[in-house]
Amino acid sequence: MKEGPDIAQIGALIGDPARANMLAALTGGRALTATELAGVGGITLQTASTHLAKLESGGLLAQRKQGRHRYFTLADEAVARLIESMMGFAAGRGHLRHRPGPKEPALRKARICYDHLAGDYGVRMLDSLIASGSIDAVGDGLALTEKGEGDLKRIGIDVGSLKSSRRPLCRSCLDWSERRAHLAGSLGKALLSSFLDKGWARRTAESRSILFSPEGDRQFLKLFPVDA
Amino acid sequence: MKEGPDIAQIGALIGDPARANMLAALTGGRALTATELAGVGGITLQTASTHLAKLESGGLLAQRKQGRHRYFTLADEAVARLIESMMGFAAGRGHLRHRPGPKEPALRKARICYDHLAGDYGVRMLDSLIASGSIDAVGDGLALTEKGEGDLKRIGIDVGSLKSSRRPLCRSCLDWSERRAHLAGSLGKALLSSFLDKGWARRTAESRSILFSPEGDRQFLKLFPVDA
DNA sequence: TTCATACTTCGATCGTAACCGAAGCATCGC
DNA sequence: GCGATGCTTCGGTTACGATCGAAGTATGAA
Incomplete structure (x- = not known):
C-alpha cells in the first residue's frame, strides 16, 4: 500500500x-x-x-x-524538466488555459525553455541538425556526430568544453506548442547563448518569447535550412 | 499571463x-x-x-x-511515463511515503513498471546488456546493436516484429528505487513477457513486485551477469 | 533618524472538495 | 422472477487551504 x-x-x-x-x-x-x-x-x-x-x-x-x-x-534542471514534461502532457490532452490558436504568435515562433530554444524555431533547428547529419536521432535519444562537432566549431561553439560537464550534451525535449522535439541539454543551451551573444536575438522582459532581429532571423534561417 | x-x-x-x-x-x-x-x-x-x-x-x-x-x-503509456517520472522526481527529493529503508525488499529487487521490469533486477539487466554490447547507450538514449539483435533472437525474442510497432524499441526509464536507468520500450516489455512465459518469474496478485522462482533467479543471473 | 520599499507573519473569512451513509441502477446467478 | 454483487448518485457534514487586510520585520535611500 x-x-x-x-x-x-x-x-x-x-x-x-x-x-x-x-x-x-x-x-x-x-x-x-x-x-x-x-x-x-x-x-x-x-x-x-x-x-x-x-x-x-x-x-x-x-x-x-x-x-x-x-x-x-x-x-534545478530536474524541476524544469518536470514542469516542461507536464506541459507537454497537458498540451497533448487539450488541457489548455487558452485557445490553442495563434494567440501568442511570438511565443509559438521562438521562446526560451529554461535555458534553450523552443517553439517553431527550436523544432526547426533540431530537424535541420538531424537532416544535415550533425545529430543522430537514435532510438529515443540524440547524439552529436563528428561532422556535427566540426560544424558547430565553425560557428563558434566549442563542444569539447561542453562534454566535460556532467550534464548531458544532447537531450530531446517535447515542445508543447509544436508537439515535436527540440534540442535541450548543454548543447541546446550553448546554441541559444550564441544566438544571443551574436545579437541575432534577445530575450524579452515580460514574456518567455525570444525576439529575432531581421538580420538574426535571416542568419538563423540560412544556418538551419529545412529540406537541406 | x-x-x-x-x-x-x-x-x-x-x-x-x-x-x-x-x-x-x-x-x-x-x-x-x-x-x-x-x-x-x-x-x-x-x-x-x-x-x-x-x-x-x-x-x-x-x-x-x-x-x-x-x-x-x-x-495510455504517456500517462504511465508521467507518473513514473514524477515518482523518480519525488524519490530524488526525498518525498517518500515510507522510510526508504529495505522495507519492501521484494519490490526493490524486482517489480513491474507499467509493462517492463524495474528495480534492482531491471537496472542489472540493462547494465549487463550495455556491457555485453547488445545495447548502445548513446547520449541520452538507447539503441539495440546488431549483436544484441542476434543475442535476443537466441533467447526467443523476435526483434523484427517489435520494430514494426510505432512504439520505440528501447527507452530508458529512471528507476526510483535504484536511481538509475532500466530498460523500457517494446523491448523491455518483450523481455519481461518472456521471463513470465518461461516461468522464471510471476506477478503477485496484490503488489507490483515480481517474484522469481529459484530456478528463474539462477537463469536470470546467468543470462545477465555483471562484470561481464 | 526617518521614510519608503520589499517581503513575511498573523488572524479571520470563505469556498471548495473530500468524505461517507443511504438510496438508486445495472448485471449476474439461480 | 428473486436476491446478491458491483458500482453510481445524492445529500449533508467537515476540514483544509487559498485568500486578503493589517500589522510586523528587514533593507535601502535620503
Missing part, C-alpha cells in the same frame, strides 16, 4: 493555479522576485509569499536574497 | 493522496476494478467512484466495463 515515492505532495504543489503559473513563469529561466511572481500568479503579495514558502520547502524553488529583493528560481 | 498548457489541472488530479495511490497502483500495468482501487486508495467505494470519474474525465484513466465490473487502466 504505502510503497514508493509520494507523488501526491508534488502534485498538490503544482496543482494550485497560482503556483502553477509561477512555476511556468520560472520555466523562462530567469530569476523573478516575489512581487513579480505575485503578478503572474494573479494574487496579492501576501498570498504569493506563502505559496513561495511552500514551493521552496517542497524543494521546487530556490531563493537568493539580494538587497531587499528576494529572487526565486527553479531549484 | 494565460499562455500555454494548464499544468494545474493535472497537478491537482495527481495531488490528492487517494488518487495518487490509485494511479501508482495502476502503474503496475494491470487493470483494476473500482473496488480494488478503493482499497489501495484507502477510501470507501463511493468516494473512489467520484475520484475515478474525475481521473477519467481528466484523460488520465480509461475504463472498460466487463459484466458488472468496471476495469480501470491508465489511459
Whole structure:
C-alpha cells in the first residue's frame, strides 16, 4: 500500500493555479522576485509569499536574497524538466488555459525553455541538425556526430568544453506548442547563448518569447535550412 | 499571463493522496476494478467512484466495463511515463511515503513498471546488456546493436516484429528505487513477457513486485551477469 | 533618524472538495 | 422472477487551504 515515492505532495504543489503559473513563469529561466511572481500568479503579495514558502520547502524553488529583493528560481534542471514534461502532457490532452490558436504568435515562433530554444524555431533547428547529419536521432535519444562537432566549431561553439560537464550534451525535449522535439541539454543551451551573444536575438522582459532581429532571423534561417 | 498548457489541472488530479495511490497502483500495468482501487486508495467505494470519474474525465484513466465490473487502466503509456517520472522526481527529493529503508525488499529487487521490469533486477539487466554490447547507450538514449539483435533472437525474442510497432524499441526509464536507468520500450516489455512465459518469474496478485522462482533467479543471473 | 520599499507573519473569512451513509441502477446467478 | 454483487448518485457534514487586510520585520535611500 504505502510503497514508493509520494507523488501526491508534488502534485498538490503544482496543482494550485497560482503556483502553477509561477512555476511556468520560472520555466523562462530567469530569476523573478516575489512581487513579480505575485503578478503572474494573479494574487496579492501576501498570498504569493506563502505559496513561495511552500514551493521552496517542497524543494521546487530556490531563493537568493539580494538587497531587499528576494529572487526565486527553479531549484534545478530536474524541476524544469518536470514542469516542461507536464506541459507537454497537458498540451497533448487539450488541457489548455487558452485557445490553442495563434494567440501568442511570438511565443509559438521562438521562446526560451529554461535555458534553450523552443517553439517553431527550436523544432526547426533540431530537424535541420538531424537532416544535415550533425545529430543522430537514435532510438529515443540524440547524439552529436563528428561532422556535427566540426560544424558547430565553425560557428563558434566549442563542444569539447561542453562534454566535460556532467550534464548531458544532447537531450530531446517535447515542445508543447509544436508537439515535436527540440534540442535541450548543454548543447541546446550553448546554441541559444550564441544566438544571443551574436545579437541575432534577445530575450524579452515580460514574456518567455525570444525576439529575432531581421538580420538574426535571416542568419538563423540560412544556418538551419529545412529540406537541406 | 494565460499562455500555454494548464499544468494545474493535472497537478491537482495527481495531488490528492487517494488518487495518487490509485494511479501508482495502476502503474503496475494491470487493470483494476473500482473496488480494488478503493482499497489501495484507502477510501470507501463511493468516494473512489467520484475520484475515478474525475481521473477519467481528466484523460488520465480509461475504463472498460466487463459484466458488472468496471476495469480501470491508465489511459495510455504517456500517462504511465508521467507518473513514473514524477515518482523518480519525488524519490530524488526525498518525498517518500515510507522510510526508504529495505522495507519492501521484494519490490526493490524486482517489480513491474507499467509493462517492463524495474528495480534492482531491471537496472542489472540493462547494465549487463550495455556491457555485453547488445545495447548502445548513446547520449541520452538507447539503441539495440546488431549483436544484441542476434543475442535476443537466441533467447526467443523476435526483434523484427517489435520494430514494426510505432512504439520505440528501447527507452530508458529512471528507476526510483535504484536511481538509475532500466530498460523500457517494446523491448523491455518483450523481455519481461518472456521471463513470465518461461516461468522464471510471476506477478503477485496484490503488489507490483515480481517474484522469481529459484530456478528463474539462477537463469536470470546467468543470462545477465555483471562484470561481464 | 526617518521614510519608503520589499517581503513575511498573523488572524479571520470563505469556498471548495473530500468524505461517507443511504438510496438508486445495472448485471449476474439461480 | 428473486436476491446478491458491483458500482453510481445524492445529500449533508467537515476540514483544509487559498485568500486578503493589517500589522510586523528587514533593507535601502535620503
